Every structure is written in C-alpha cells, then in structure tokens.
Amino acid sequence: MSDSQQFYSLNINLLEEPILQKVCEQLDQTSDKGWRRLAGVIPKKSRYNLSPMELHQCSLKVMEPEGSPARKLLRIMGDQGCTTRELADLLQIIGQSNAIQILRPPGIKVVTQPESMAVQSGQMAKLCCLAAGHPVVNYQWFKMDKEVPHGNSSELAFNPVDLSDAGFYICRVNNVQSFDFSNWVQLDVIESNLACNGISLLPVNKLQICTQPQCPKLLVGDKLILECAAVGKPLPRYQWYRNGAAVIDATNKVYTIANVSAEDQGMYYCQVSNGNETEDSKNVEVIIGCGKLWTHTAMECTEDELSDLIINVPTNEPLFATDKVALVIGNMSYKNHSQLKAPMVDVYELTNLLRQLDFKVVSQLDLTEVEMRNTVNEFLLLLDKGVYGLLYYAGHGYENFGNSFMVPIDAPKPYRSSNCLCVQSILKLMQEKETGLNVFLLDMCRKRNQYDNTILIPENLKVTANIVFGYATCQGAEAFEIQHSDLANGIFMKFLKKRLLEDKKITVLLDQVAEDMGQCVLTKGMQALEIRSSLSARRALTDPVQQTACSPDSLARNLQWAKANELPDSMCIEFDCGVKIKLGFAAEFSNVMIIYTQIISTPSNIVDCRANITDFPLDLYVDPKETNKGTPEETGSFLVSKDLPKHCLYTRLSSLQTLKENLTFSVCLTYMYEGVEDMVDERKKIDVGKPLIAKLDIHSGLRSLFPPSSHIPHSPCHSPERASSSLHPSCVFTSPRYPQSPLNVYHQNLTSSVQPENYWQDGYSGYPRSAGRRYFTELKSPYSNVTTTRHRNVPEESTEDNFDFVYKY
Known part of the structure; x- marks a missing residue:
C-alpha cells in the first residue's frame, strides 16, 4: 500500500493533533460549511450513529473557553471508525475545500535543482533533478515545449552531446497527489574544434x-x-x-x-x-x-549617382517568422445592443485556417471590456522580434477621427471610446516588440459614433514596414453578414476563407479578396474591403516558422498563452453500485467547452440507469434546460457535433473566462435494481480545475497593457519565489489532479497520450469548434437542419435564391 493510501485509510483520531486543530478551526468558523452541516450529511444508514444527545454535547462545547464543537464531533466519528478518506468525502459534499486541503498528505518538492552549463559537442553532459515526496516520485524532462524521449529519470544524460541538444530544459516531478517543476536550465553546446x-x-x-x-x-x-x-x-x-x-x-x-x-x-x-x-x-x-564612408547627412545627387547608391538585395531570399500567434475574437451576445450571428462561424473557420498555417490561436466569443483588455494583454506578451502577430475581431465597432474601436458585449448604450478598445493603441504596443508582421483583420462597421465626440490624439506609430490592415468595409460604411442554407458568414469572411491558405504576399492576397468581394451582388455599392499597409517585404501568412535563440521571457510567455487551450483529461467514474461512466471533454472555442457523458458498464442486476451532470459553479451561468441533451445540436453546438462520440449526453459550457474558481460539478446517477420499484440515487463531485481560457484569469481586475515583465512561475528566467502575485496558482503548468500528463507546457490538464508538439493541432479534439451563446436556441444551424431563433438586425434585404438575409453589423 502506498504512503498516500495509508494516510487516507488512517482513523481520524490517529491524525496529528495540529492537523485536526486546523480542520476544526475551519468547521467551527462557518455555519453553512461548518460542523452542524457536516453532521447533517452523514448518511443515516452509515456506521456513524450520531444521537441527538451527542450532537447536544457538541453544541455545549461552545460554552467552554477552548471548546470546539467540531473537535467533539470528529472524536465521536473517529471512535466509530471514521477514516481520513471518509471524512474527506463528507467535507467534499459540504464544499469545505479549505479543510480538505489541510487533510491532504505531504506533497512533492524539488530538492536538488539542475544547473545550466556549456559543454563541447562530443562530450557527455548530464542534467540532474532530485525530488522528495510520497509515494514514488515520477520524472519527465522537457526541452522547451517538447517532451524529451526516454527522459523519465532524475538524470538527463547526453552521451555524446550534440549541437542539436542545445536549448532550455525543465523537469516535471509528480506523484499521485501533487506535482512540482524544477527551474529552467540552459544547455549550451559549443562546436568541437x-x-x-x-x-x-x-x-x-x-x-x-x-x-x-x-x-x-x-x-x-x-x-x-x-x-x-x-x-x-x-x-x-x-x-x-x-x-x-x-x-x-x-x-x-x-x-x-x-x-x-x-x-x-x-x-x-x-x-x-x-x-x-x-x-x-x-x-x-x-x-x-579606408573605404567609402556612409553618412546620414542629406546630399544632392544626379540620377546616375543615385543608381550607384542603391543596394541590391536578393529578392528571392526566403522570409520566415520566429513564431506565429493569433487572437481571434467574435462578439455576438450584446447586452444593450443588437445581437449578431456570423461571428460564431467566422471565428470558427478562421481559427481552423490559421492553425493550418502554424499559428498558435486563442479564439473567444462574447467578451466584456475587462475580458477583452486582459486577453489582448496576454496576446501582447507573446510578441517578440520577428514574430508574426494577427488579431481578428468580428462584432460591433466604429471609427472616429481615424481611430477604430472594438465594442465589448457589456458596452453601455450609448457607448463611447472609454468603453471600447482602440485598435491603434494596440498596434503601437505591438510595434514596440519589433514584430516581423502585424496583421489586423477588422470585420466591423466603421461608421461615425455620433455619441462620442472625444478626439483622441493619434498614437505616434513607429515607421516600420510590417503593418497590414484589412478592414471589412470602407470608412463611414457598414459591414454585413449573410445567412445561407449551409452558411452563416460575414461577407468579408465568406471570401477571405477561400484564399487565406494561398502562398502569396498578404497584401496581394487581400487585394484578391477585395476583387472577389467586388463581384458580390448582395453588397455591391454598400461594402468594399479596404486595405492599408506599410509592408515592404514579401511577407505571407504561409511563411515558415524558424526557431531562433528564443529569450527566456519569450519561452515563458508562449507557455502562458498555450494554457488557454488546455482541456481536462477524460476520466472513468465508478459508482458503488458498479456502474461505470465515462466523462469526456471537447473544446469549441478557448472559452466554450462540451462535456459528454456515457454509461460504459452496468451490472446485470440493474435494469434502468441514467446519468447526468449538474451543480455547476454560480459564476458560470448554465441553463439546466440546456444540459444533458441527446445531441450536441440541442445544446447549440452545431459545428462540433461531427467530431463527438455518439450515444452520449452533452452539456455545453460557454463563457469559461468568467470562472473564478475551479470548475466543479456533480455526476448524478439514478438506477433501479431488478425486481425493485424504487429508484436509487448516487452522486459524485468532480473537480477538473480551470479548463481552457479560465486558466488565464482574464475576468479579474483590469491589467495594464504590456507590463515590463511577465513573472510566470518556472519560466526560464524567473524562479517560483519571484512569481507575480497577480497570477493564479493554477497558472503554473499542470494541474495536481492530472499528474500523469506529459507537461502541460502547452496544455495544463492534458491527457498523457497526446504529445506536446501536437497540442496546437489536435490538443482539443481537433481544431476549436465554434458555438454561440445559448440564445441561439432556435437558430438555423449553418451545418444542420436544426431551426433556431435570433434577434434579427435591420434593415433586411431580399436576395438571390441561394441567400436568405443580409444583416448589418
């Protein structure tokens, strides 16, 4: 039996007194999660027979100076054989998470950190990491974002070491209960001479x-x-x-x-x-x-002299990005303004295409002002020299005095610049990172906001040759979205998605999209693509990613961004009656997740068995009427249905960015034994940590854009002691609930069967799927025949037979 199992099988009266005192302090201080509630959830048919007299004796402890009703209650339970595991289960029922934390066995800790070194190629090199903890300690080494093959011991040996082995390394150690990471170390390999x-x-x-x-x-x-x-x-x-x-x-x-x-x-x-x-x-x-000295002083010269000064640069020199990152936002469910429909599919399809181009994408639906600003802040932290950065926004917007503004879903009516995000301000911050390419795709209206007379001083943008703006419509005009029997796109995305994968300079590609849009009969004369660019090189979205000597800060920021795509591990739950239920998870967006449940094993003496999930956190609004459905379409998840397993019950959770604590829910099992008419209920509490975008805690107070440094725990340049207090503890890299995952350098609660290098492609059951908020209950699905309702924006125009409506943004 492992140390952990021995700890949980221990009678609670045999626990160390300091542990019991801390548990009792928690139970004595609160009423809704206190000792009376604990006594109330003890099953009546259990071996703990708490009589009214015993409960009264517990109450009398309040009258004593150092008395503790909870300590008296635990002593009675311990006398009747209550174990630490059974107490923890009861504490879980009443939601006493603080007391559960106190009851956990000792965790794991790295006691010997690896050291950075420089060695000559051909030598033997060794990185060492030692950890202490209970029970057996497991090791896994990672080189930057990739798992090191066979690197599952305390020593990582290179014999001989090669130039390709140079880079940053980290070791994850874990046991059944907890986990820890070593410090980042660098292995520098010098070529032999x-x-x-x-x-x-x-x-x-x-x-x-x-x-x-x-x-x-x-x-x-x-x-x-x-x-x-x-x-x-x-x-x-x-x-x-x-x-x-x-x-x-x-x-x-x-x-x-x-x-x-x-x-x-x-x-x-x-x-x-x-x-x-x-x-x-x-x-x-x-x-x-001696040689010709170039100066920056102005001079006059003839055309012949000027031709001699031209530096001939090879035009066929290949271009590359040091990394590619994208933020894709679609706002539809406006609280005070007309609802939109197309951003759901637009964001879904663009995300899939960008992933095929090796972009690391975080996609979100329906963000408030604070959430938008904090998400953009996380995006800005990724940018570094040579990085290709792309930001796409679909939703309400406007343009005043040359500045473009994106409108959050909680913007008041009327809204002003102070309620919105200024695109030019974001661009200025992007330029400060010397990015290789900055692409803004704005699928929104650009009409003047008559309620906003604020004149913002234009940002002093640097003179660079790396900016591309793709406006879905011209200045002063509106953008439109269309509905088709099998299509629900904005006009801009309808034509952009057909060309986005072409290997062409981005400005040339957008020019061709503009020409395609010009042939659209529906919006001809009302919407035309506008392109603004300072691009001089032949930069294309298809340019390959060529890793350079990344700075430690850059590596750490990439790990931070990747947490937004981490899913919980699938799990099998076995109830006392013998029924086994599988829980699976799939992502539609970085803030929208599907939970599917399936009964995989039922004892022969059970004739009727049903399972559903309920009891979600209050800060995550979930309509009970739209949970545990027989098809994904019934939950509003039209685009993801083809990739989910069949014969399950499906529940969609949107707005995961609003989660303040871990995502917890109950799995409720109702069944009937053969020959017995009464139904029996069992319930288990599940905690899956913070899935997807919830790990970034973007709901919390507004963060200043682009802080001077990013203190991420266990980054190559920051030790855990220097980690910023603004980051939630769950932002380390992995969740203690899933210690067997490979690393969660790219995903925090990943399954151990998926390799880190594939996370961006299929880390969450394929590419992120699109889904709207629950008001799409009767919307006509773009990829199904399910009929739904939505608030229609006006005006509406009759179209050709193959289109139904054109909606304005």
Whole structure:
C-alpha cells in the first residue's frame, strides 16, 4: 500500500493533533460549511450513529473557553471508525475545500535543482533533478515545449552531446497527489574544434574558453564579427570590452557591428565568467582600412549617382517568422445592443485556417471590456522580434477621427471610446516588440459614433514596414453578414476563407479578396474591403516558422498563452453500485467547452440507469434546460457535433473566462435494481480545475497593457519565489489532479497520450469548434437542419435564391 493510501485509510483520531486543530478551526468558523452541516450529511444508514444527545454535547462545547464543537464531533466519528478518506468525502459534499486541503498528505518538492552549463559537442553532459515526496516520485524532462524521449529519470544524460541538444530544459516531478517543476536550465553546446583538445579531462564545472575571437581585415562599411565561446558549469556569461572599457549590451558569445567605421577601431577582448571563475579571451586588434564612408547627412545627387547608391538585395531570399500567434475574437451576445450571428462561424473557420498555417490561436466569443483588455494583454506578451502577430475581431465597432474601436458585449448604450478598445493603441504596443508582421483583420462597421465626440490624439506609430490592415468595409460604411442554407458568414469572411491558405504576399492576397468581394451582388455599392499597409517585404501568412535563440521571457510567455487551450483529461467514474461512466471533454472555442457523458458498464442486476451532470459553479451561468441533451445540436453546438462520440449526453459550457474558481460539478446517477420499484440515487463531485481560457484569469481586475515583465512561475528566467502575485496558482503548468500528463507546457490538464508538439493541432479534439451563446436556441444551424431563433438586425434585404438575409453589423 502506498504512503498516500495509508494516510487516507488512517482513523481520524490517529491524525496529528495540529492537523485536526486546523480542520476544526475551519468547521467551527462557518455555519453553512461548518460542523452542524457536516453532521447533517452523514448518511443515516452509515456506521456513524450520531444521537441527538451527542450532537447536544457538541453544541455545549461552545460554552467552554477552548471548546470546539467540531473537535467533539470528529472524536465521536473517529471512535466509530471514521477514516481520513471518509471524512474527506463528507467535507467534499459540504464544499469545505479549505479543510480538505489541510487533510491532504505531504506533497512533492524539488530538492536538488539542475544547473545550466556549456559543454563541447562530443562530450557527455548530464542534467540532474532530485525530488522528495510520497509515494514514488515520477520524472519527465522537457526541452522547451517538447517532451524529451526516454527522459523519465532524475538524470538527463547526453552521451555524446550534440549541437542539436542545445536549448532550455525543465523537469516535471509528480506523484499521485501533487506535482512540482524544477527551474529552467540552459544547455549550451559549443562546436568541437582543435582549440578544445584535452578539455574532456577537465572537471565538469571548470571554465575554459574554446573559441578565441579572430578578426580579418576590414574596410569601412564591412560587418565586424567577433566570437568567443566557453564551456563550464554553471553556464558561462560573456562581456565584451573595447580598449579596456565594457561595451554596453555586448553580453553574447558573438559581438557584431553591421557597418564599421574608423571609430570602431581598437583592442577587443571578451571576459567570461560562470560565478566561480573568470577568464579573459585573447586580445584582438580591429583595424579598419579606408573605404567609402556612409553618412546620414542629406546630399544632392544626379540620377546616375543615385543608381550607384542603391543596394541590391536578393529578392528571392526566403522570409520566415520566429513564431506565429493569433487572437481571434467574435462578439455576438450584446447586452444593450443588437445581437449578431456570423461571428460564431467566422471565428470558427478562421481559427481552423490559421492553425493550418502554424499559428498558435486563442479564439473567444462574447467578451466584456475587462475580458477583452486582459486577453489582448496576454496576446501582447507573446510578441517578440520577428514574430508574426494577427488579431481578428468580428462584432460591433466604429471609427472616429481615424481611430477604430472594438465594442465589448457589456458596452453601455450609448457607448463611447472609454468603453471600447482602440485598435491603434494596440498596434503601437505591438510595434514596440519589433514584430516581423502585424496583421489586423477588422470585420466591423466603421461608421461615425455620433455619441462620442472625444478626439483622441493619434498614437505616434513607429515607421516600420510590417503593418497590414484589412478592414471589412470602407470608412463611414457598414459591414454585413449573410445567412445561407449551409452558411452563416460575414461577407468579408465568406471570401477571405477561400484564399487565406494561398502562398502569396498578404497584401496581394487581400487585394484578391477585395476583387472577389467586388463581384458580390448582395453588397455591391454598400461594402468594399479596404486595405492599408506599410509592408515592404514579401511577407505571407504561409511563411515558415524558424526557431531562433528564443529569450527566456519569450519561452515563458508562449507557455502562458498555450494554457488557454488546455482541456481536462477524460476520466472513468465508478459508482458503488458498479456502474461505470465515462466523462469526456471537447473544446469549441478557448472559452466554450462540451462535456459528454456515457454509461460504459452496468451490472446485470440493474435494469434502468441514467446519468447526468449538474451543480455547476454560480459564476458560470448554465441553463439546466440546456444540459444533458441527446445531441450536441440541442445544446447549440452545431459545428462540433461531427467530431463527438455518439450515444452520449452533452452539456455545453460557454463563457469559461468568467470562472473564478475551479470548475466543479456533480455526476448524478439514478438506477433501479431488478425486481425493485424504487429508484436509487448516487452522486459524485468532480473537480477538473480551470479548463481552457479560465486558466488565464482574464475576468479579474483590469491589467495594464504590456507590463515590463511577465513573472510566470518556472519560466526560464524567473524562479517560483519571484512569481507575480497577480497570477493564479493554477497558472503554473499542470494541474495536481492530472499528474500523469506529459507537461502541460502547452496544455495544463492534458491527457498523457497526446504529445506536446501536437497540442496546437489536435490538443482539443481537433481544431476549436465554434458555438454561440445559448440564445441561439432556435437558430438555423449553418451545418444542420436544426431551426433556431435570433434577434434579427435591420434593415433586411431580399436576395438571390441561394441567400436568405443580409444583416448589418
């Protein structure tokens, strides 16, 4: 029997007194979750026979100075054989989570952290991590976002180490009850050369420079490259010096100057340190010969002279992104304004297409102002040098004095700029990260807001060549959505989705979409795509992702963003009667999830058996009439139905971003034994943590956009002690309820059968599916024959036979 099992089988009277005192403090302090409630949920037919006299004796303890009614009650229960597990189950019924936490056995903790190091290729390298905990400790190493094959021991050995092994590593340790992560460490691999002969004979922590800087003859305008590389443990750090003075920001192995001038001449060397030792490279003298000196002063020249100044850049040089990230938002269920329909399918289809282009996408429906701002903030944290960033918004919007505004679902009537998100402000923050490409696709109206006379001072945008705006309509015009027997798209998305996967420069692609839209009879003369761009290079959404030496902050932010796509693990629940029920989870959006239940095993003596789920958190509104349905379509989930298993009961949970605590619910089983007319009920409480977008806690107070740093627990540059208090503890990487998952570097509560590198593609049962709010109860499904109702926006126009209505945004 494991230590954990022994702990839970222990009689509660044998628990340590400090534990019992803390539990009793919780039960004595509250009434709705206190000791009286605990006594009330004890089954009448159980072995705990609590008489009225005994309960009265518990009450009398209040009169004593140090008396505790709860302690008296637990002593009585312990005398009758109550175990720690049975007490925990009763505490779960009354929702006393604090007391349950106190009863949990000792957790797991990393006691020996791995250390960063630099080694020569061909040597043996070893990363070590040791943890203490009960029962058996399991290990799993990860390199950045991917699980290391066979990396399931406390030591991760490379024999021999290769250049491809360089990167950031982390180790996850877990047991049945809890989990922990090591610190991030970096393994730097230096290519073997003759200067490193005999280095394998040195101690593993010995610092030694392997590559000394060399300098060829240079002319003015040439590129200077100085390189110094060292091995040692801890990881060596570098600082370049020129003429005896430290060069600012020259802290990498390679020091470069793109265009040298005579002023760059001097004596250079690199100082290498690993905290234990310090070593200087050899001095190298940089001499700059005579050559044409380029200046930034204005001058007059003829056309012939100008042609001589043109730098010929190869036009066929391949372009790439260091990463691709996208935020896709669709607002439909407005509280004070007309409802929309098309954003549901628009967001669904765009998400699928972007994932095929290797974008990491978070898609959401129906966000309030605080939720929109916090989601955009999380998106901005992902951006870094060379990253392709795409933001798509479908919903109500307007444009005043050159500024575009996205309208949240809780915007008042009338709304003003202070209630909305300014697109230009977001773009300015994106530019500060030196992104490789910024794409805004705004599927909204751009009419003037007569209630908003605020004139915002235009943002001082940098002069860059990486901005592309795709407006669904022209300035001062409206955007339309259409309904077809098998289609419910906005006009813009109807034509964009046909071309988005084409390998063309993004501006060329949008130009062709504009031409296609111009042929649409329905909206000709009313809606036309407008494109604004400062793009100079042939950047395309199909450009490959080429990983560079990512900064630790960048790695940590990617892990943070990925948590929005993490699903709970499927589970099998066995009731006391022998019935087994399977619980499965699928995502439609990052804030919409389907729970499906299926009875997979029933004893032969049970003739009638039904199961359903109920008792959801109050902050997650769930209409009981739309739960436990026989088909996904009955819940409003039209687009996901083809990917879900058949013969189940389905419940859709939307607005997961509103969850403040873990998602808990009850599985209720009702059955009848053969030959017995009375129905029997059993109930089990389930806690699946924070699924999907709930992990980011975007419902909480407004966060300032783009803070200076992102203190994410266990990021490569921040230790757990420095983690920001604004992050919820569940934002670490994985949930203690699912300690066997591979990592949840890309997904927090993932199944152990899915590899991390595939999470973005099929981490939640295929791509995210679209689903609207529950007011779509009778809406005509785009992909089914289910009829539903919705509030129609006016005006309506008759169309060709193949279309039903055109709705304005």
